[in-house]
C-alpha cells in the first residue's frame with residue numbers, strides 16, 4: 001500500500017497548476033499571483049513629509065530651537081520651486097515633496113509664524129536628519145519585487161500592487177470543486193433518518209472545508225448505489241475542476257465508485273494509502289481534449305476519514321493547482337500534555353487540541369471512537385501524528401501536529 005509521502009508525491013506530480021488569467025485588481029482577491037510583480041516607481045517617489053509643518057535643514061536647528069526665513073508653501077501634489085540654504089525653511093503639508101537641502105520636518109504645533117517678517121520661530125525637541133519624513137525609495141526601490149509569484153492575494157497585496165503600477169495582473173483563480181455523496185443509507189440533514197438510515201453530513205462538511213480552502217464548492221446532492229444514477233451524477237461532477245466523491249471506495253459489494261470512474265474514462269493514480277483514518281482514499285485524473293483536466297478524489301465515507309483526507313490531500317492538491325510554492329501541509333511541532341499510548345498497524349492522525357502557552361505549542365490528543373466519531377473533531381483544532389505500532393509517547397515529547 002502507498003505511504004502518505006508517496007501519496008503526496010503522486011498528487012503533486014499529477015495536479016498541474018491552473019493556466020493563469022489576466023484580471024484587474026478588482027477581481028483578484030483570493031487569487032494567487034502567477035508572476036512576480038515589480039515596482040515601476042520608487043516608494044516614496046520623493047523625500048516626503050509625514051507631518052504638516054516646516055521643512056528644515058536639521059543642522060539649522062539641532063537642539064530644536066531657532067528662527068528661520070520662510071521661502072514658500074509646498075502642498076501635496078505640487079513640486080518645490082526653491083531649495084533651502086542655511087537659515088531657510090519652507091512650509092510643507094503631509095505628503096508633499098521636501099525641497100532640496102531639507103532633511104527634516106518640524107510639525108506645525110511647535111512653530112510660531114511671524115507673518116510680517118516671513119519668519120518662523122521653532123521650539124521643539126532636538127531635530128535629527130530624517131525626522132518626520134521618509135527618504136525617497138526608502139520603502140521600496142523601482143524595479144524591486146513587490147509581491148512574489150505564488151502569493152495568495154489579500155487586501156494588502158492588492159493595495160501594494162495598485163501603488164506600484166500593476167493594475168492588471170496574471171492570477172490563478174480558485175477552482176470549482178464538485179461534491180458528490182454516495183450511499184443508499186443517506187438522507188438529507190433536514191430529514192429524520194428511518195431504520196438503517198443516517199444523515200448526509202459529509203456533503204455540507206466538505207462544502208465548508210472547500211470554502212475554508214478558498215475554493216468554490218458545487219454540491220451535487222446524493223447519488224444512490226445504482227450504477228445508472230451514480231454514472232449520471234459523476235458526469236455532472238466531471239464538469240468542475242475537481243470532483244470529490246464521498247463513500248463507496250472500500251471493499252463493499254456496493255462500493256461502485258472506482259469502477260464507475262473508470263467507465264467514465266478517469267485514470268486511477270492510486271487507491272488506498274497507509275494511514276488511519278482514510279485508508280481507502282482513491283485519486284485519479286480525467287484528461288480531456290481541448291480543456292483542462294478534472295482531478296478526482298474518492299474520499300472514504302466515514303466522516304472523520306473524509307475530513308482528514310480533505311485536510312491532508314485535497315487541500316495540498318488545491319494549493320498545487322493554485323501555484324503555491326509549498327503546497328504540502330505544514331507540521332507544527334507541539335509537546336504532549338500527557339502520556340499517550342498509540343496503537344495500530346497504520347500511521348495515525350488523531351484529532352487533537354493544540355494550545356500555546358509561554359510561546360510554546362502543546363498538544364492534547366482527544367479520545368475518539370474512530371473514523372465514525374465526528375464529535376471528537378468538534379473539540380479538536382487539529383490532528384496529531386503517531387507512527388505505526390504500539391508505543392508509549394511520554395508527556396513533554398514533541399510530536400508533529402497539523403492545524404485545521
Ligand SMILES: Nc1nc2c(c(=O)[nH]1)N[C@H]1C(S)=C(S)[C@@H](COP(=O)(O)OP(=O)(O)OC[C@H]3O[C@@H](n4cnc5c(N)ncnc54)[C@H](O)[C@@H]3O)O[C@H]1N2
Pocket residue numbers: 181182183185186198199200201202203246247248249250251252255277278279280299300301302303305371372
Ligand atoms: N472489508 C473491508 N471493509 C472496509 C475496509 C477495508 O479495507 N476492507 N475499509 C474500512 C475503512 S478504513 C473505511 S474508512 C470505510 C470506508 O468505506 P467507504 O469509503 O466505502 O464508505 P461507505 O462504506 O460508503 O461508508 C462508510 C461509513 O461512512 C458513512 N457515510 C458514508 N457517506 C456518508 C455521508 N455522506 N455522510 C455521513 N456519513 C457517511 C456510511 O454510512 C458508513 O457508516 O470502509 C471500511 N470497510
Ligand code: MOO
Pocket residue numbers: 275276277278279280300302304305371
Ligand atoms: O480509513 Mo478508515 O476511517 O481508517 O476506518
